[in-house]
Amino acid sequence: MLITSRAFVEISVIIILLLTAGLTAVIFMKYQKNHGLHLLYWGLGLLVFVISVFLELLMAAGIFSRFLIDLYLFLVAILVDFLAMGSFALFGNKKYLNYYYLYTGLASIFLLITLIIYPVGKIIIHHIVFGPLPLMVVVSSSFVSFPAAFFIILIAALSYKKSRNIKLLSIIAGVIVVSIAGTLYIAAIPVFLYYAEFIGILLLWIGFK
Numbered sequence: 001m002l003i004t005s006r007a008f009v010e011i012s013v014i015i016i017l018l019l020t021a022g023l024t025a026v027i028f029m030k031y032q033k034n035h036g037l038h039l040l041y042w043g044l045g046l047l048v049f050v051i052s053v054f055l056e057l058l059m060a061a062g063i064f065s066r067f068l069i070d071l072y073l074f075l076v077a078i079l080v081d082f083l084a085m086g087s088f089a090l091f092g093n094k095k096y097l098n099y100y101y102l103y104t105g106l107a108s109i110f111l112l113i114t115l116i117i118y119p120v121g122k123i124i125i126h127h128i129v130f131g132p133l134p135l136m137v138v139v140s141s142s143f144v145s146f147p148a149a150f151f152i153i154l155i156a157a158l159s160y161k162k163s164r165n166i167k168l169l170s171i172i173a174g175v176i177v178v179s180i181a182g183t184l185y186i187a188a189i190p191v192f193l194y195y196a197e198f199i200g201i202l203l204l205w206i207g208f209k
Contacts (some may be wrong), residue, residue, distance in 0.1 A: 009060040012194040017053045024050055026208055038090035039160045042175070045082030049178060052076050053197070070115045073137065080107055083175050084148035087155040100151070104144065111140040126161040152176055167207045174203030
């Protein structure tokens with residue numbers, strides 16, 4: 001396992017936080033101009049991402065508790081939901097979007113209940129969230145994030161096939177990378193979390209510029 005220094009983690013998180021906050025502001029300004037529902041959901045997803053990255057910064061500084069860890073795990077799951085809802089809204093089928101509202105609402109409640117019932121414990125290693133989670137938390141997180149990631153990729157392929165828009169392709173790629181970034185704290189090399197977050201935000205900036 002790669003050991004990451006506190007300075008590296010803190011600098012990486014600060015850069016990602018500033019890039020994400022700036023992009024979130026840009027997306028909300030675009031939403032105010034054309035009121036695209038997909039922009040609203042992508043903006044909300046990135047706002048949740050800003051909060052989760054801020055929690056990463058707190059944990060890198062040694063400030064954490066069970067509540068903050070549970071909140072972080074919940075946020076990195078539901079941010080994928082918001083990004084998926086943005087993809088559904090971009091696709092333009094309200095019927096499918098309404099079905100997804102119902103599914104993701106139930107899945108998010110399931111995740112919240114498992115986080116309350118099954119204590120995660122101290123999983124901050126080398127200044128980042130890293131370590132095994134209770135099985136039921138893994139299961140409930142999977143119910144939230146895996147279907148969302150699947151629909152993001154599926155709708156991405158369909159949307160690009162329809163429009164052949166290169167910027168849209170960059171946005172979609174960024175959404176996909178950001179969506180999987182929150183799961184990388186359990187990877188063999190945890191520093192991948194920050195690489196994924198950074199690359200995802202850069203791809204989104206390229207798409208939205």
